[in-house]
Amino acid sequence: MTIKISAEIPYGNACDISIEEKSDTAVVYFAASPSDGPQCLWFCFRIEIRGKIRCIKLVLKHPYNMLMGGCDLSNILPVIKKDNSQWRRIGKTYQFHTLPDGRYEVSWLLDNPGKVNDIALCYPYGTPEIENLLKDCRGYWKKETVGVSTENRQIIRLCNDYSTAGSKKPGVYIVARQHSGETPGSWVLDGLLRYLAGMKTQDVVVWAIPLSNIDGIEKGRYGKDYFPVDLNRSWGNKMCRHENLVIQRDIARWRERCTPILGLDFHAPGGAEGEGVYFPFRAKGKLTRIKKEEIYWINLIGKSVGGEYMYLNYRKNSPVCGDLKNLTGLMFTGYFDFVLRIPGLCLEIPYGIINGKVMEIADYREIGKRIADAILKGI
Ligand SMILES: [Zn+2]
Incomplete structure (x- = not known):
C-alpha cells in the first residue's frame, strides 16, 4: 500500500x-x-x-x-x-x-x-491556539485554571480584569466548545478576544472559558448529546457533569465582581447549514420567553455582524432543553435567563460556507471583532 x-x-x-x-x-x-x-x-x-x-x-x-x-x-x-x-x-x-x-x-x-x-471538517482550534492568542495579546488576557474536567484535564479561564467584589463595571461571561467539535465558535471567540485586547478596553469585565469540553476536544469527539450527558444539557441545579459545576462556580465569582449584563455561548450549527450566523431561539410555546434585554443584544450584535455573515432574521427557531420547574437539565442560555436572570445568548457559526462565501479564519475573527464592537457599543 x-x-x-x-x-x-x-x-x-x-x-x-x-x-x-x-x-x-x-x-x-x-x-x-x-x-x-x-x-x-x-x-x-x-x-x-x-x-x-x-x-x-x-x-x-x-x-x-x-x-x-x-x-x-x-x-x-x-x-x-x-x-x-x-x-x-x-x-x-x-x-x-x-x-x-x-x-x-x-x-x-x-x-x-x-x-x-x-x-x-473545519479549522481545528485547541490549546496551542489559546497560547498563540495569549502571546499576541501581550498580557491583556490573563489565564487561570478554574478546575479540572471529568478526565482531569485543566479547565482554563481567560479574563481581562479580575476586578473587585461589588464593582459596578459591566461584565460579560463567555463560553465556547461545550460541543467539542464546534470549532467555528472558537475562531469567532478568538477574534473577539483579540479585538478587545487591541482596543485595550478597560470598560468591561470579560471572563471566558474557551475550551469548555476539553476532554471531547482532545479526544476528537463531536460532543453533542455526549454520553453520559452533553455539557449544554446540564446547567442549573443537579448538574450531571463536573465541568458545569466548575464553570458555574466561576460565574458566581464573576458576578460578585461586576454588574453582569450578558452571557454568550459560541457554537456551530448542523454541518450543512450555510445561511449565516444566527441565535437559536425557543420556538413559540409555553416555555417561550424572550426579554427585551435579549432583543436589545440580538439586534445590536446582528446588525454589527452584518448581512454578509448574519442570517436574515438573526434568530432561528430551536428546541428548548431542561425542566424549568426544578431548574435542571438547562442549557447555558436557560441558566442565564431563568436562574441568573441575566440575558444569555447562544450563537451558531456555520462550518464551511455562508451564502456562497467560503469561511476562512479571517472571516471568523472578523465576526468576533464585530460582536466585540457591539458589546462595547451596548454596555
Ligand atoms: Zn453546539
Missing part, C-alpha cells in the same frame, strides 16, 4: 476507512465517528503517502447519519494541512453520489497531495 490512514493525531476522528489505489490515483473512504454520542459530525485524520499519488478522491460515507441540519451538503468544505503548510480549505470539488439502495456519499478531490496530509 502506498497510502496509510490514521486517526491517531490531535483531535483525530475517523472510522470505517478503506482505500482503493489505482496507478497514481486513489480513493479514500471514511466516516465520522460518533465516539460516545448519538450524533456525529466532526472528523479529522491523516493520510500518509509513501509512493507517487497524483490525486486522491476523499469520500465521506454515511452523511445521512450526520448532524447536517440542512440539505445542501455542498456547504461542507473540509480543510487540509499538507506537510508543513498552514491549514486551508480543500478545493470546491464537491460531488454527490447516490447508491443503488438510496444511500449516498459525498466527495472532494485532493490534487497533488503532500507526504503527510491532515484532513478535518
Whole structure:
C-alpha cells in the first residue's frame, strides 16, 4: 500500500476507512465517528503517502447519519494541512453520489497531495491556539485554571480584569466548545478576544472559558448529546457533569465582581447549514420567553455582524432543553435567563460556507471583532 490512514493525531476522528489505489490515483473512504454520542459530525485524520499519488478522491460515507441540519451538503468544505503548510480549505470539488439502495456519499478531490496530509471538517482550534492568542495579546488576557474536567484535564479561564467584589463595571461571561467539535465558535471567540485586547478596553469585565469540553476536544469527539450527558444539557441545579459545576462556580465569582449584563455561548450549527450566523431561539410555546434585554443584544450584535455573515432574521427557531420547574437539565442560555436572570445568548457559526462565501479564519475573527464592537457599543 502506498497510502496509510490514521486517526491517531490531535483531535483525530475517523472510522470505517478503506482505500482503493489505482496507478497514481486513489480513493479514500471514511466516516465520522460518533465516539460516545448519538450524533456525529466532526472528523479529522491523516493520510500518509509513501509512493507517487497524483490525486486522491476523499469520500465521506454515511452523511445521512450526520448532524447536517440542512440539505445542501455542498456547504461542507473540509480543510487540509499538507506537510508543513498552514491549514486551508480543500478545493470546491464537491460531488454527490447516490447508491443503488438510496444511500449516498459525498466527495472532494485532493490534487497533488503532500507526504503527510491532515484532513478535518473545519479549522481545528485547541490549546496551542489559546497560547498563540495569549502571546499576541501581550498580557491583556490573563489565564487561570478554574478546575479540572471529568478526565482531569485543566479547565482554563481567560479574563481581562479580575476586578473587585461589588464593582459596578459591566461584565460579560463567555463560553465556547461545550460541543467539542464546534470549532467555528472558537475562531469567532478568538477574534473577539483579540479585538478587545487591541482596543485595550478597560470598560468591561470579560471572563471566558474557551475550551469548555476539553476532554471531547482532545479526544476528537463531536460532543453533542455526549454520553453520559452533553455539557449544554446540564446547567442549573443537579448538574450531571463536573465541568458545569466548575464553570458555574466561576460565574458566581464573576458576578460578585461586576454588574453582569450578558452571557454568550459560541457554537456551530448542523454541518450543512450555510445561511449565516444566527441565535437559536425557543420556538413559540409555553416555555417561550424572550426579554427585551435579549432583543436589545440580538439586534445590536446582528446588525454589527452584518448581512454578509448574519442570517436574515438573526434568530432561528430551536428546541428548548431542561425542566424549568426544578431548574435542571438547562442549557447555558436557560441558566442565564431563568436562574441568573441575566440575558444569555447562544450563537451558531456555520462550518464551511455562508451564502456562497467560503469561511476562512479571517472571516471568523472578523465576526468576533464585530460582536466585540457591539458589546462595547451596548454596555
Ligand atoms: Zn453546539
